[in-house]
Structures are given as structure tokens and as C-alpha cells.
Amino acid sequence: MFIGNNLQKNSIKNMTLQKYSNRLAIGILCGSLIGLNTAFLVQANPLSSSLIAQTSTTKGQTLTPKILGNATYQIPDRGSVTLTNGQYQGDQFSVTLGKAIAIGDLNQDGTDDAAVILAVETGGSGTFMYLAAVTQSPTDNLPSNPDTYFLGDRVQIKSLKINNGAIRIKMLKAKPTDPMCCPTNTVIEAYQLNNTAGTLSPITLTEKDKQQILIEDIPSPALGDGDNVPTAPGLGEIQIKF
Numbered sequence: 001m002f003i004g005n006n007l008q009k010n011s012i013k014n015m016t017l018q019k020y021s022n023r024l025a026i027g028i029l030c031g032s033l034i035g036l037n038t039a040f041l042v043q044a045n046p047l048s049s050s051l052i053a054q055t056s057t058t059k060g061q062t063l064t065p066k067i068l069g070n071a072t073y074q075i076p077d078r079g080s081v082t083l084t085n086g087q088y089q090g091d092q093f094s095v096t097l098g099k100a101i102a103i104g105d106l107n108q109d110g111t112d113d114a115a116v117i118l119a120v121e122t123g124g125s126g127t128f129m130y131l132a133a134v135t136q137s138p139t140d141n142l143p144s145n146p147d148t149y150f151l152g153d154r155v156q157i158k159s160l161k162i163n164n165g166a167i168r169i170k171m172l173k174a175k176p177t178d179p180m181c182c183p184t185n186t187v188i189e190a191y192q193l194n195n196t197a198g199t200l201s202p203i204t205l206t207e208k209d210k211q212q213i214l215i216e217d218i219p220s221p222a223l224g225d226g227d228n229v230p231t232a233p234g235l236g237e238i239q240i241k242f
Contacts, residue, residue, distance in 0.1 A: 061141050063114045063134060069097050073118060073132050073145045093122045098129075104162025106193045111136045115167045117157050118148065125180070126153045131167065133193050133200055146198035149191060154180050159217040166203060167191040168213050188213050 061067070069086035075095065081088040086097040098117030106113040114134040119127050129151040134143050156172040168190050174183040188210040190203040205213075 061136065063103060063112060063136070063143060065101065067143060068101060068114060068116055068134060071134065071143050071145065074148050075118070075120060075130065076148060076150060078120070093120055095120050098157065100157045100160040102160045102162045102167065104165070106133055106162065106165060106167070107135055107195045108165055109138055111138065111141075113162070114143075115160060115162055117151075117160065128153055129155045129157070131169065131191060131200065133167070133191075135193075146193065147200045149200040151189075154183065155187075156183055158186075161217050165192065167193075167200075168217055170213060170217050186214075 065086075069083055072080055072082040073095070074080050075093075078093060081090065081095050083095065083097060088095040096119045098119055100117050102115040103112055104115075105111065106115070113136060116132050116134060118130040118132050120130065121127055130148045131151055132145050132148040134145055136143055151169070151171065152173055154174070157169065158172060159168075159170040161168045169188070171187055171189070172183040173185050173187045174180050175185045178184050188205060190205055190209075190213070191200045192203050193200055
């Protein structure tokens with residue numbers, strides 16, 4: 001009886017040891033797998049900065065004042081002119097790149113475009129102000145001017161901005177009682193570039209839209225009264241005061 005009890009105890013002990021051995025083996029195996037996976041995670045290379053940059057929606061070159069000041073523009077009823085350091089001087093008229101420049105995507109292709117102001121003088125007292133859209137070719141990133149829109153005679157640009165593909169302008173135009181040199185009527189306008197036709201078209205704004213633009217598009221002190229007319233850049237450089 002005593003011997004039988006001892007055999008039974010030894011059998012139970014062996015079974016217990018076998019159970020612990022199995023658990024230990026499983027634990028070692030799991031630990032190895034976890035360690036292996038951890039090693040893979042540690043060895044994996046993080047996403048490089050160059051790959052992250054490729055996911056950006058901004059493509060093409062930066063349209064700097066130098067590029068815009070040496071681009072070719074279409075002047076309605078006068079043909080195309082190529083600026084040199086922000087100016088063109090012809091026999092019958094001159095063109096000057098204005099100070100206000102806005103950068104943004106006009107044609108929804110993920111490439112930065114620009115809106116600029118051109119001043120055309122013909123030798124008389126008038127200074128005819130134009131809004132010019134500048135886009136970049138998706139193949140070679142060269143700037144082009146699909147359209148130029150006449151704004152008025154001696155208008156003063158107070159702010160110029162591209163917002164959600166639309167060009168927003170706040171400017172002063174002369175009232176019937178104002179001398180042309182000194183406009184006092186604040187005008188809010190917006191323009192959209194038609195991708196198919198390649199033309200600038202005015203956008204109808206509600207009074208709420210105009211009030212929003214009036215509040216949001218606040219000019220800097222550099223575009224205060226008397227300082228927002230086009231001027232020739234000094235020392236061969238284009239200066240933006242916006």
C-alpha cells in the first residue's frame with residue numbers, strides 16, 4: 001500500500017513537471033517570436049523626408065518677384081510684352097509690374113500660380129491698371145499669362161489675395177465727383193480663371209462676401225494711401241510691399 005502511494009505521487013509529480021516544461025517551452029517560443037517581430041520593427045527604415053515631400057500637393061517652382069518681373073504678359077488690344085526687371089518700355093506705351101503680388105493655386109492643379117497687377121501708361125495722364133493671372137505649365141513649370149483683365153484708370157490696389165482658387169481685390173476707384181488722381185470709393189471684386197477657356201471672369205459677390213473680404217484682406221501699412229501705385233524697382237530688383 002505504501003509502495004503504491006509512492007508510485008502514485010511520483011506519477012503526479014512527473015505529470016506536473018511535464019506540464020511546467022510544456023508551458024516553459026511555449027513561453028520561450030512566444031518570446032522568440034515577439035523578439036523577432038520587435039527586431040523587424042526596429043530594423044524597418046522610417047519614411048524618408050524625400051518620400052514625404054513627394055506627397056505634397058504643391059508642385060512646380062516658386063514664382064518669385066524676379067520670375068514674375070521677367071515674364072511675358074498679354075496686354076489687351078496691345079499684344080504681348082516681356083518685362084525686364086519689372087518693366088517694359090515701348091514706343092507707344094510702357095508696362096510696370098505693381099507691388100501687390102498674390103500666390104496661390106488658380107487652376108486647381110496643385111501648382112502655385114500668381115496674380116499680379118500691371119500698370120500701363122501711354123504718355124498721357126492716365127495709368128491703366130490690369131489684373132494678370134500667371135500659371136505654371138505642369139510639364140516644364142514655365143510661367144505663362146493666360147489672361148489679363150482691365151481694372152480701371154488710376155485705381156489704387158489696397159489688397160490682393162488668392163483664396164480657394166479665386167482672386168480677391170480690394171481697391172479704390174474714383175467716384176463721379178472724385179478727381180481721377182484721388183479715388184475714394186472702396187470696391188471689392190473677385191475673379192475666377194476659367195480653365196477651359198483660359199480667361200479671367202468676374203465673380204458675383206454678395207454683400208456678405210464683400211464684408212468678409214473687407215475684414216479679412218487687411219493690407220499692410222506698406223500699401224497705405226499713396227504707396228500702392230506701381231513704382232520702378234530699385235537696383236534691378238522687384239520689391240513687394242503687400
